[in-house]
Amino acid sequence: MGGLGSGRRWHYGANETVDDYRELSIKSLNDSGLISLGNSFTLNWRCGEQKVGSIRILVEENRLRLSYRHQVTGGEWESINYPVHLSWSDCHFGGKRPWFLCPVKGCNKRVAKLYGGRVFVCRHCLNLAYPSQKENTDDRLLRQANKIRERLGWRPGILNPKGGKPKGMHWSTFEKLEAEHDDFLEKACMNLNKQLGAWF
8 A cells, every 4th residue: 555665656746845744854964963873862843832743763774763653634643663774975075975765665766855754755756846846936935934934933924923032042043034034025025016016
């Protein structure tokens, strides 16, 4: 039925993008110093202050073991535990860079990110597009503004008021994000004014 290792690719729908799934980035894990043999850690996904998911990762030799619980809407919780193998490539200025090898049988593609539903796989196996491939300029600006709002814990939607600085965030980071948010918003509103001017 399309499970891990069945030989079938996932093709959930051409309308879905990488933003619709939880993301695992091998670059982020490696840059944080977490890819060390025997290391064990938990990653959490948050929407504002609220935790919306978590995954336990154990670093084994040339692979990561992923352990988490998954629930299909209205169904029973299922415990998931499986390895994702790693591949390493040489960097131009020395050292090595890790990559995920997609765990789907018949894929094994070397990728920087995996996207999780029941199982974390590459975007090709999920047939996912990047949001930028499916949106016009205004959509892109509004999506970028909303992404910042989510990071700051503000209510989504440009018509909603701004919130405050999240607890624990440095003021310099907050002010940079707020300025980026305002820039995206201003450009989107300018484009909207041009379109309205063309209609009336």
